[in-house]
Amino acid sequence: xxxxxxxxxxxxxxxxxxxARWLRWDxxxxxxxxxxxxxAEDNKxxxxxxxxxRMQFGTAGLRAPMGPGISCMNDLTIIQTxxxxxxxxxxxxxxLKQKGIVISFDARAHPSSGGSSRRFARLxxxxxxxxxxxVYLFSDITPTPxxxxxxxxxxxxxRPSLFLKNFLAIPRNEKALRKFLAFLIRKCILEF
Numbered sequence: 794x795x796x797x798x799x800x801x802x803x804x805x806x807x808x809x810x811x812x813a814r815w816l817r818w819d820x821x822x823x824x825x826x827x828x829x830x831x832x833a834e835d836n837k838x839x840x841x842x843x844x845x846x847r848m849q850f851g852t853a854g855l856r857a858p859m860g861p862g863i864s865c866m867n868d869l870t871i872i873q874t875x876x877x878x879x880x881x882x883x884x885x886x887x888x889l890k891q892k893g894i895v896i897s898f899d900a901r902a903h904p905s906s907g908g909s910s911r912r913f914a915r916l917x918x919x920x921x922x923x924x925x926x927x928v929y930l931f932s933d934i935t936p937t938p939x940x941x942x943x944x945x946x947x948x949x950x951x952r953p954s955l956f957l958k959n960f961l962a963i964p965r966n967e968k969a970l971r972k973f974l975a976f977l978i979r980k981c982i983l984e985f
Contacts, residue, residue, distance in 0.1 A: 808837070811844040811863060821868040823907040824861035831861075850874065859903030867906055871913045875920040883924075893927030895943050897935035910934075 812832060819825045831840050843862025848855050848870060855874060859866045882889050896918050902909035911934075918928040929943065 805837070808840055808844055812840060815844070815862065815869070819861070819867075819869050821907050823905065824867050824869070827861045827906065848874075859901075859908035860906045865906075866913065867908055868912070868916055871916050872920055875917040879921055879924050879926065882926075890925050890927070892947065893929060894921055895929045895931075895940055895947065896921075897931040897937075897940045900934050 812828060815828055816825065819828070828840075828843070831843070840862075843860065843864055845864050847863045848857040848866070855866060855870075857864060857866050861867060863870060882894070886892070896914050898910035898914035900910065902911075914930060918930045921928050929947070931939070
């Protein structure tokens, strides 16, 4: 987790601004209620831990505990980070919308915040799909070497059906894509 911001002049104003923005944007009832409870309790120390500083993206990806706020991994920070990553990938790879991306997940979960690696993978997939980028989403917990093998297979343009047996294949025509996107959003919001 990123270190909380120091308590200099304006720190409480910035904290109030961050929590107000969070209350407007967060759609996960568990993390939303957790922040509302911290505000009602006037628990500034815990709020500073949750909103002190944004997570940093390092060589191993995002590293932070699951929980509410911009300092933690949760639905909102995953969606925001994926949107930024999508913009970056579009600038780096002109054929991104033809090739797509591969997403997998592990077994980590944090029931009290509703967060899990599976849920975050689905939210990331939804974000990429909404931008017209094909997604190959593993359907179950996946070891990293499987992802690397899949990337190699896709790069070599081998028959995906041989290598994507355990994947959720994303439709490529617009009507099917919209229907699938609506389904995926419902699954993410209602089931997890």
